[in-house]
Amino acid sequence: MIVPQDLFTSAVMDAAQPVPNGLLDGQNRPAGRRFNVYRNNIAVSLTEAMHQAFPVITKLLGPQNMDGLAGMFLRAHPPSSPLMMHYGAEFPAFLAQMPQLAHLGYLPDVARLELQLRRAYHAADATPVDAALLSSLDPDQLLQLHVAFAPAVHVLRSRWPIYDIWRFNTQADAPKPHSEAQDILITRPDFDPIPQLLPQGAAEWILALQNDASFGSAYEAASQLYPAFDLTTPLTMLLQGSALSELDRKG
Amino acid sequence: MLDSTLFHHLPTAPGVGYKPQHFEDIIADPGSVRWLEIHAENYMGDGGRPLAQLRHLAERFALSVHGVGLSIGGEGPLDPDHLSRLKHLVGWLNPASFSEHLAWSTHDSHFYNDLLPLPYTNTSLARICDHINQLQDTIGRQMLLENPSSYLAFAESTWDEPAFLAEISKRSGCGLLLDVNNVFVSATNLGFSPQGYIDAFALDQVGEIHLGGHDEDTDDHGAPLLIDSHGCEIVDPVWALLDYTLAQSGPKPVLVEWDTDVPDWPVLENEAARAHAALQQVQP
Numbered sequence A: 001m002i003v004p005q006d007l008f009t010s011a012v013m014d015a016a017q018p019v020p021n022g023l024l025d026g027q028n029r030p031a032g033r034r035f036n037v038y039r040n041n042i043a044v045s046l047t048e049a050m051h052q053a054f055p056v057i058t059k060l061l062g063p064q065n066m067d068g069l070a071g072m073f074l075r076a077h078p079p080s081s082p083l084m085m086h087y088g089a090e091f092p093a094f095l096a097q098m099p100q101l102a103h104l105g106y107l108p109d110v111a112r113l114e115l116q117l118r119r120a121y122h123a124a125d126a127t128p129v130d131a132a133l134l135s136s137l138d139p140d141q142l143l144q145l146h147v148a149f150a151p152a153v154h155v156l157r158s159r160w161p162i163y164d165i166w167r168f169n170t171q172a173d174a175p176k177p178h179s180e181a182q183d184i185l186i187t188r189p190d191f192d193p194i195p196q197l198l199p200q201g202a203a204e205w206i207l208a209l210q211n212d213a214s215f216g217s218a219y220e221a222a223s224q225l226y227p228a229f230d231l232t233t234p235l236t237m238l239l240q241g242s243a244l245s246e247l248d249r250k251g
Numbered sequence B: 001m002l003d004s005t006l007f008h009h010l011p012t013a014p015g016v017g018y019k020p021q022h023f024e025d026i027i028a029d030p031g032s033v034r035w036l037e038i039h040a041e042n043y044m045g046d047g048g049r050p051l052a053q054l055r056h057l058a059e060r061f062a063l064s065v066h067g068v069g070l071s072i073g074g075e076g077p078l079d080p081d082h083l084s085r086l087k088h089l090v091g092w093l094n095p096a097s098f099s100e101h102l103a104w105s106t107h108d109s110h111f112y113n114d115l116l117p118l119p120y121t122n123t124s125l126a127r128i129c130d131h132i133n134q135l136q137d138t139i140g141r142q143m144l145l146e147n148p149s150s151y152l153a154f155a156e157s158t159w160d161e162p163a164f165l166a167e168i169s170k171r172s173g174c175g176l177l178l179d180v181n182n183v184f185v186s187a188t189n190l191g192f193s194p195q196g197y198i199d200a201f202a203l204d205q206v207g208e209i210h211l212g213g214h215d216e217d218t219d220d221h222g223a224p225l226l227i228d229s230h231g232c233e234i235v236d237p238v239w240a241l242l243d244y245t246l247a248q249s250g251p252k253p254v255l256v257e258w259d260t261d262v263p264d265w266p267v268l269e270n271e272a273a274r275a276h277a278a279l280q281q282v283q284p
Helices: A005-012 A032-053 A055-061 A063-076 A091-096 A107-122 A131-135 A139-144 A162-170 A204-210 A217-223 A232-240 B019-029 B049-058 B080-093 B122-139 B159-170 B180-190 B194-200 B235-249 B263-280
Strands: A146-149 A154-158 A182-187 A194-197 A244-248 B012-017 B037-039 B062-066 B096-100 B104-105 B112-118 B144-146 B175-179 B205-214 B216-218 B224-227 B254-257
Touching: A005 A032, A005 B104, A005 B112, A032 A055, A032 A063, A032 A107, A032 B112, A032 B224, A055 A063, A055 A107, A055 A162, A063 A091, A091 A107, A107 A154, A107 A162, A107 A182, A131 A244, A139 A217, A146 A204, A154 A204, A162 A182, A162 A194, A182 A204, A182 A232, A204 A217, A204 A232, B012 B062, B012 B263, B019 B049, B019 B263, B037 B254, B049 B062, B062 B080, B080 B122, B096 B205, B122 B159, B144 B159, B144 B205, B159 B175, B159 B194, B175 B180, B180 B194, B180 B205, B180 B216, B180 B224, B180 B235, B194 B235, B205 B235, B235 B263, B254 B263
Parallel strands: B012 B037, B012 B254, B037 B062, B062 B096, B096 B144, B144 B175, B175 B205, B205 B254
Antiparallel strands: A146 A244, A154 A182, A182 A194, B104 B112, B216 B224
16 A cells, blocks of 8 residues: 555556555545645646746647647656756757647747747846947957857747747737748847847857857858848847857957 | 845744745835745746845845755655755855755656655655755755645555654754644645644744645545645634644744735735734734
């Protein structure tokens, strides 16, 4: 009549399994549906965590469909740590392999965006560089510059219009998404992460900078692909987003 | 930045479980609330608003760190990564108190996000004391262990709960956190006297009292089945059990928990004011 935690967990995660023998009510009768309190607590709390973590996915699918998906997900991927702020990392890949969602090909990338926004919210703080320092450099010095990024900064690339989809589902009077690939820059100027649409070439430029290329060589890489690339807009986005944390004028 | 000598102990006054949506209200006017309790796992990110708010609150209020994920009652070893995270948090925050649960939540490296029950046997007693010793050695201070809400009992149990908790406290040197709502819920669900439970409890080891709201359901036989939900106001019989407890224990830090369907600040502050009134009855 011993109930090991192996047996308890397998029964608590599968309502089709019988309630383990050895669990009783106050009068030594089988516990019966009392065991369902634990089943419900786990399923409801993890489902609620998924709703909070993926509000746009929830809106796109509808809350009831999200409940069903979360129920499958939480059984396939119970949390691997008590840090619920990290729960759901496998959700984009989980969405991608659901045959019944194959016609909504953008869902995994939207889920990636929501994951990255949550990561940015909890990312380490950083002291941003002074924009005045940057504008004090002459053009040669600027081209030699290497930069470090605040931990909250992330570039997300998609073959779907994920910025438009995100905005359409989170902001009133946002335009309907057009079908085009979009790149997103996430920054956290204060405490709230902000996703912004990057112009063509900017993702290449920022990713090169993140790989420790100088301003100059990152610019060359981006403008080879997109001759019209202008770094003014993405540089302004980085500065206003407190995205740059260190300057290093390597020779 | 933090003055670590500010708050050595929780005051024998009302506290509430901290919710970020109440931050502005608490800073503006905490009412009768003198201290705050946070769930440890919500403050284990690397930065951003949660930690900034916590640093701010720590300068004004005594804080209690309440862990909900260590799985002290687990059959397996404690998660060394989680122990390190707790050590880090308790180290920089230097709270007035740290507490955890007589429960488990992790098995085979999966975290089940609930406080799961365990049998009270000599085997589980020894394991729990080992885990508490390991935790107390890691964080370098005494912890408080909280009594659970029970929905069922284990046929294999050989200890009753107050005696089991008293023995854990005696062997490991931990203090106890007495949740009087949990006592009321368990007593209703398992058919024992809540006052009898309090009478048998090691009240001199209690460093903190919890109370909160519960939901009502029924079991297969139509008997009442109360569920510890922390999602509504505290019912009168639980307030009466608080009075009964305080009359025996004397003043203690008393915390109101409200974790789901969190109300506007005035509703929660009103519950804290009621705890304040209960404490006034027994202040020396």
